[in-house]
Amino acid sequence: MNITRREMLRVSAVVSLMAAAGLIGEAQAAEWNKAAFEGKSVNDVIKALGGGAPEKSGSIAFNAPDIAENGAVVPVAVTSNLPDTEQIAILVEKNPNTLAADFVIPTGTEPFVSTRVKMGQTSVVHAAVKAGGKWYVASKEIKVTLGGCGG
Amino acid sequence: MADPMRVRATENGGVVDVKILMKHDMETGQRKDASGKTIPAWHIQTVIAQCKGKEVFHANFGPAVSKDPFLNFKFKGGAKGDKVTVTWVDNRGDKRTDEATIS
Numbered sequence: 001m002n003i004t005r006r007e008m009l010r011v012s013a014v015v016s017l018m019a020a021a022g023l024i025g026e027a028q029a030a031e032w033n034k035a036a037f038e039g040k041s042v043n044d045v046i047k048a049l050g051g052g053a054p055e056k057s058g059s060i061a062f063n064a065p066d067i068a069e070n071g072a073v074v075p076v077a078v079t080s081n082l083p084d085t086e087q088i089a090i091l092v093e094k095n096p097n098t099l100a101a102d103f104v105i106p107t108g109t110e111p112f113v114s115t116r117v118k119m120g121q122t123s124v125v126h127a128a129v130k131a132g133g134k135w136y137v138a139s140k141e142i143k144v145t146l147g148g149c150g151g
Numbered sequence: 152m153a154d155p156m157r158v159r160a161t162e163n164g165g166v167v168d169v170k171i172l173m174k175h176d177m178e179t180g181q182r183k184d185a186s187g188k189t190i191p192a193w194h195i196q197t198v199i200a201q202c203k204g205k206e207v208f209h210a211n212f213g214p215a216v217s218k219d220p221f222l223n224f225k226f227k228g229g230a231k232g233d234k235v236t237v238t239w240v241d242n243r244g245d246k247r248t249d250e251a252t253i254s
Contacts, residue, residue, distance in 0.1 A: 031197060031211070032197055032211055037213040072217060072218065073217045074217070077223075092215060095215050099213050100216055101210060101211065101213060101215070101216050102210070102211040102213075103208070103210045103224075104209035104210075104211075106206055106207060106209070108205075108226055108228045109224065109225070109227070110166065110225035110226060110227070112224060113210075113223070114221075114222070114223035115220065115221055116216070116217040116220065117216055117217060118177075118179070118214075118215045119215075
């Protein structure tokens with residue numbers, strides 16, 4: 001008990017020191033876009049990410065299953081064929097918060113990402129891509145037979 | 152201390168393919184425990200991958216990313232023997248850094 005308390009004190013001391021030194025705090029808070037992750041609709045999220053209404057695009061390859069048996073693990077892969085792709089975001093329309101993940105693509109990195117997301121229920125899933133300062137979107141409905149957000 | 156993640160980086164035709172498997176509960180903040188209290192959200196917020204001091208990938212995760220997140224991306228400019236360093240930070244400020252050599 002004593003040790004854990006001491007550990008705790010030490011850790012919090014380090015954290016506050018780091019905050020004081022500006023290592024964590026505002027810069028990092030700004031990077032993780034809270035407003036975007038709290039957005040409740042596709043337009044809210046894109047707006048919070050600094051874009052206007054996204055345009056539909058056929059140049060985004062969005063690879064995901066039609067039916068996901070387990071909503072807790074839905075594999076999604078996005079490949080953008082748009083020039084100057086800067087950012088890729090994955091949005092699940094009917095989740096409590098729409099934005100699942102957002103990826104920044106620096107120059108030299110392929111405009112491709114693959115990950116796994118949770119889905120509460122059957123929903124339309126959007127792959128949004130920012131290319132040349134504009135947002136484009138490709139959508140797909142994924143049916144979920146077992147929700148991933150229940151408890 | 153957080154559990155180590157598994158990082159694999161393979162080079163093929165000038166493109167490095169990086170696969171990362173992180174070990175994290177990714178609690179959504181939506182679930183309730185047996186007594187009906189909401190379990191607070193606890194999830195990875197940012198994942199940064201670097202190669203030779205340059206940031207090659209940056210991901211921001213919300214709580215809707217699956218438990219034990221998997222991430223796959225590709226970048227140019229890495230060669231066999233170079234190191235890829237991956238760091239994640241969660242919303243409690245916990246972090247973990249792991250490294251892999253490109254093969």
